[in-house]
Amino acid sequence: MEVLHIYHTNDLHSHFEHWPRIHQLVTQRRKWHEQEGDEYLLFDIGDHMDRWHPLADATRGRGIVELLNNASYDAVTFGNNEGITQSYEDLDSMYESRQFPVLAANLYREDGTRPEWLQPYKIFTTKAGTKIGAIGLTVNFNHIYNLLGWKVTDPLEELEACLKELKGKTDIIVLLSHLGIHDDERIGTMFPEVDVVLGGHTHHILHEGKLVQNSLLAAAGKYGQFTGHVIVEIDEETKKVLAKKASLYDMNEWKPVENENEMIENLYAKGKGLLEVPVVDLPHPLIAKNFEESPLASLLCKTLKDWCSADCAFLNSGLLLRGLDKGRVTEYDLLSICPHPINPCTVKLTGAELKEVLLQTRDEKWPHLQIKGLGFRGTVMGNFVYEGIEFKRVKEHTKEILIENKPIHPKKIYTVAIPDMFTFGRFFPEIFRSQTKNYFVPEFLRDLLREKLKELYK
Known part of the structure; x- marks a missing residue:
């Protein structure tokens, strides 16, 4: 009987709190299994990088590839955080220093060719001659990939x-x-020849x-809280799978690595140092508040409207985690206050639809609502901030909505600038259902803010 040990990680999102333990686990286990004469493979299933972390942002993922190299990964695929939160050029060059194959069968250049750093699958051969085919697939966010200059295809067809x-x-x-x-469950139903599905996303x-x-x-959850281990037992002669089982190691309970806090802090400090690039020198502080008047959020909202050439704009003040102090503002400061991989977006709505959306934003449930996912890297929604939108009291319990100082017209089509997360989640049904959304990539909201600050405080 031949024994194959497969270790796997997924969706670390640059949360390196447990990375020293994961690194130690997978590197030690490789030595152990090789000494025992067993086979060993180590895979990452994507979203290892996340640009909220200074190292990931400053190096555009190259620093993440270095970590994967140091842990001797045998192959990786990539997720949406590697694929659509950076420019075409950044993804195309991210894996230049890789010491492992990158697998994704459903990503191509616009001309239909695969980039030289990418392959659909890799065949690994064990000492006993068993051949293991590893195939990679990434999530099909085709609209965003197309805007960036890539082409993604149906993953199940590619499989x-x-x-x-x-x-x-x-x-x-x-x-x-x-x-x-x-999709993993569908694959199990549709493709019985797939022996093991290592999942993420x-x-x-x-x-x-x-x-x-x-x-x-x-699958091993997120943020490196677990490391996965799959054991496959194979008949050496027939090459048939005799048994397979999966387990997870809880990295919270794993023995701490010597100097692990220093290692984690060094990763952050390295990225921070690379981002200590001056942007502007502020003559006065710019305040940001979640539940009060927020001048910096208002500036961002105005910038969003102007940059998108929209009729109006709104966003939630919780997008800014804090304000900016007087004096030098660096790239690190902008990342710190606005760490989200959220792009500008416009959506076309009728006046009637827009009115319904704006009335929903006035609901008292929003400011303290905690948001997770959809690109949001903050904590609470915060108050909504508006540009080109005015709520005018007409009577005691009646308000009129003005768009650029004119009463909103029910049948008129308005171009509304918003953070793209409002289109992905079901915050506002009218926005979610709209067929006319326009995403601006690869710029993040902090990129717009940077350019506005440079314009105002040269």
């Missing part, structure tokens, strides 16, 4: 094509899937895996 190519060439199929739990935790027909699904 089917890869399986046809690998038929007869491999004994075991392992899928690196940054697609989410629902939806941050699901499968403590002992999940068997879907013949496919064993495994």
Whole structure:
């Protein structure tokens, strides 16, 4: 019997609190298994980088690749945080120093060719001659990829094509899937030839895996809280899988690594040092508040409206985690106050739809609402801030909404500038349903703020 040990991580999102422990675990286990004569593979399933962290932002992911190199990963796929939160050029150059294959069968250049740093699959051969086909797939955010200059295709169609190519060439199929739990379950149902699905994207935790027909699904949650381990037992002669099981190691309970706090702090400090680049010198502080008047949020909202050439704009003040002090403002300061990978966006709404949305923003539930995901890296929504929008009291309990000083017209089409997260979540049904959304990439909201500050305080 041949024993294959597969270790996997996913969705660290540059939360390196447990990275020293993960690094120690996977590097020690490689030595142990090799000494025992067993086979070992280590995979990352994407979203290892997240640009809220200074190292990821300053190096555009290259610093993350260095960490993966140091831990001797055998292959990785990438997620939406690597793929759509940076420019075409940044993704195209991110993996230049890689010491492992990058697998994603469903990403291409616009002309239909694959970038030289990418391949759809990799065949690993064990000492006993067993051939393991590892296939990578990334989530199909085709609209954003297209805007950036990439082309993504249907992941399940690409998987089917890869399986046809690998038929007869491999004994075991392992899928690196940054697609989410629902697609992983579909794959288990549709493609019984996939032996193991290592999942991510939806941050699901499968403590002992999940068997879907013949496919064993495994996933390790998020932020490095767990490291996954799949054991596959194989008949050496027939190359048939005899047994497979999945487990997770809780890194919160793992023995601390010597000097781990220093290691974690050094990663942050390294990125911070690279971002200590002056942007402007402020003659006065710019205040930001979640639940009170917020001059910096108002400036950002005005900038958003102007930059998008919109009729009006609104955003939530919680996008700014704090204000800016008088004096030198650096790239690190801008990242600190606005760490979200959120892009500007416009949506076209009728006056009637826009009125309904704006009335919803006045609901008292919003300011203290805690938001997770959708690119938001803050804590609470905060008060809404408006530009080109005025709520005018007509009678005691009646308000009129003005758009650029004119009463809102129910049938007129308005171009509204917003943070893109309002289009992904079901915050506002009218926005979610709109068929005329325009995303501006690769600029983040902090990029707009930077340019406005440079314009105002040269």
